[in-house]
Amino acid sequence: MKAWLRRTGADFWSSLFLLLLSGAVINEAFNLELGTPRNPGSGFMIFGAAAALGLFALRQFIVSLLSLAHPKESAADPIHWGRIVCVVLAVLAYILLLEPVGYLLCTFLLLTFLFEILEPGYWVTRTIGAGLTSVLTYAVFAKALKLGLPKGLITFF
Amino acid sequence: MWTDILYGFKVATTPENLLLCFIGVLLGTLVGVLPGIGPAGAMALLLPVSFKITPVGTFIMLSGIYYGSMYGGSTTSILVSIPGEPASVMTCVDGYQMALKGRAGPALGISAIGSFIAGTFSVVGLMFLATPLAKAALKFGPPEFFCLVLMGLTLVTYLSRKSAEKALMSALLGMLLSWVGLDLINGQSRFTFGNMELNDGIGVIPLVMGLFGISEVFTELEKGEQIEVIKTKIRNLLPTREDWRQSTGPIVRGSVLGFLLGIIPGGGGIIANFMSYIMEKRISKHPETFGTGEIAGVAGPEAANNAAAGGALIPLLSLGIPMNATVALLFAALLIHGVRPGPLMIQERGDIFWGIIASMYIGNVMLLVLNLPLIGLWVKVLKIPYRIIFPMILLFCLIGSYAISLSVLDLELMLGFGVLGYLMRKFDFDTAPLVLAFLLGPMMEVAMRQSLLLSQGSFMVFFTRPIAVTCLGIAAVLLLLNLLPVIRQKRDRLATVEVK
Numbered sequence: 090m091k092a093w094l095r096r097t098g099a100d101f102w103s104s105l106f107l108l109l110l111s112g113a114v115i116n117e118a119f120n121l122e123l124g125t126p127r128n129p130g131s132g133f134m135i136f137g138a139a140a141a142l143g144l145f146a147l148r149q150f151i152v153s154l155l156s157l158a159h160p161k162e163s164a165a166d167p168i169h170w171g172r173i174v175c176v177v178l179a180v181l182a183y184i185l186l187l188e189p190v191g192y193l194l195c196t197f198l199l200l201t202f203l204f205e206i207l208e209p210g211y212w213v214t215r216t217i218g219a220g221l222t223s224v225l226t227y228a229v230f231a232k233a234l235k236l237g238l239p240k241g242l243i244t245f246f
Numbered sequence: 247m248w249t250d251i252l253y254g255f256k257v258a259t260t261p262e263n264l265l266l267c268f269i270g271v272l273l274g275t276l277v278g279v280l281p282g283i284g285p286a287g288a289m290a291l292l293l294p295v296s297f298k299i300t301p302v303g304t305f306i307m308l309s310g311i312y313y314g315s316m317y318g319g320s321t322t323s324i325l326v327s328i329p330g331e332p333a334s335v336m337t338c339v340d341g342y343q344m345a346l347k348g349r350a351g352p353a354l355g356i357s358a359i360g361s362f363i364a365g366t367f368s369v370v371g372l373m374f375l376a377t378p379l380a381k382a383a384l385k386f387g388p389p390e391f392f393c394l395v396l397m398g399l400t401l402v403t404y405l406s407r408k409s410a411e412k413a414l415m416s417a418l419l420g421m422l423l424s425w426v427g428l429d430l431i432n433g434q435s436r437f438t439f440g441n442m443e444l445n446d447g448i449g450v451i452p453l454v455m456g457l458f459g460i461s462e463v464f465t466e467l468e469k470g471e472q473i474e475v476i477k478t479k480i481r482n483l484l485p486t487r488e489d490w491r492q493s494t495g496p497i498v499r500g501s502v503l504g505f506l507l508g509i510i511p512g513g514g515g516i517i518a519n520f521m522s523y524i525m526e527k528r529i530s531k532h533p534e535t536f537g538t539g540e541i542a543g544v545a546g547p548e549a550a551n552n553a554a555a556g557g558a559l560i561p562l563l564s565l566g567i568p569m570n571a572t573v574a575l576l577f578a579a580l581l582i583h584g585v586r587p588g589p590l591m592i593q594e595r596g597d598i599f600w601g602i603i604a605s606m607y608i609g610n611v612m613l614l615v616l617n618l619p620l621i622g623l624w625v626k627v628l629k630i631p632y633r634i635i636f637p638m639i640l641l642f643c644l645i646g647s648y649a650i651s652l653s654v655l656d657l658e659l660m661l662g663f664g665v666l667g668y669l670m671r672k673f674d675f676d677t678a679p680l681v682l683a684f685l686l687g688p689m690m691e692v693a694m695r696q697s698l699l700l701s702q703g704s705f706m707v708f709f710t711r712p713i714a715v716t717c718l719g720i721a722a723v724l725l726l727l728n729l730l731p732v733i734r735q736k737r738d739r740l741a742t743v744e745v746k
Contacts, residue, residue: 129698
């Protein structure tokens, strides 16, 4: 399985994804109604663009399938999942907690995590830095520029 | 015209606009110096702040970031051999060699002065060409507009540094994303999945912040390298007489070449920088000296990328069509303020057009002042660890996206586009065509449907009007060139050589 995955390469997966996506969009375009050339409907241009995307994706998919017989080195750089997944999950948690918990606390927690992720250690300095940055940015954006950042649990500031 | 220019200076020299110009060029230089965030990312970060200022001020500040980054990119190229901006990639070759020989000062000096001369030249060109082009564009109807946009998108994909076929797919994906929301003609909901917030469509700010800001952070996170700045005293920033003798020709040639390349869709600073280097090496009496610290290899490319920045504003301001991703953000900024760039803007909002022209003169002078005496400061900036910079970029992206409509959905979309942008880079898809197509998609759809309504369903309307059929013909030729295997393989080989 791993060997087969290695051989398939980036183009196989990207073209498969785009092929499936264009199929779904074409289906939706028919639901929206294509109309006629005299009176184009909401799905008219969507159908055209999705069909073109599907054709290009199909061509690339077929080429990548044929190349399975003669695998060559994948053109795409390998994806180093670790740090990226951690940061995405951290930012997602931040987004979901922002309104109930509030900007100050969420930002402090997020920055503490992010300052640590590239080079762990010196957590005292980084915690203080995260706290100061949260308060400073809140003062600038929420108080001075009057952007409506959520207060959440900390209502007195 | 002279009264218009004086009016422009009157607009540009208000205290608020002068301050915004200064902030723009300062941020642009900073962004140009720092690898890992480009002018597009910085402009995306500042788009929400632009709600608080006037349309003129917004454009002055953001365009300052755009041409300011061309100045800043050369500093990192010369001192670190890493291009601060893609538009300074060829400056690394001879600029770093000059620094190794103890001539970092003259390299930085000629780069700044050459950029100033070229920038001023391109503003003059913009001043003289934009108005007549805008007058011609007033004759365009929906069929002409549709075909022009189609040609522009096809050119962008043709000139993509990566696979042209993937660039086309990227553009088509951008178009599909632009049609999420209410149909502009009959009000039907499309791809909203029952979410009322999506009726207004996908916001341009979450999209560009995600694709440029967040995805760049993810890309740099993978590397996590610390930059090593060359340890040399930077002396004698003013070039010698001999330096001037060797640089004058390249600066003049680079200015003209860069300006013309900037007008072409998808062109801009990157191609101008590259082509100027090739040209100077070809016409030099001693081409073997290129790559060993030849000052012409710094002067020409740096002049070219700055001239291209001015040239790229011509299609935006006179036709209302942005021809590269960074200029597309300027387009988005004006749209947010309810100003539609194009031929009518020059007539109806002369304050914006002439204010921009005048501010570019002022901005170029500011940049010369910023870049020569403050070189030491920019060197210190280069040493700030990336582990401090990237959380701040992420935080500003989050604040900026949330601040538009206080919507968590915008944050989710931004994160999603950040992941998409990162995966597109890994899978070798160009993100610029997606952004351009996203911005132009709604207008393209309206133009197409209006054309068919006018012609009562006949597609011949695109083939019987001279401007429309010319644009269609060019688009068809470029598509064929993109797809013909022999030509595609040659382009892909050239792209591989360029990347190496």
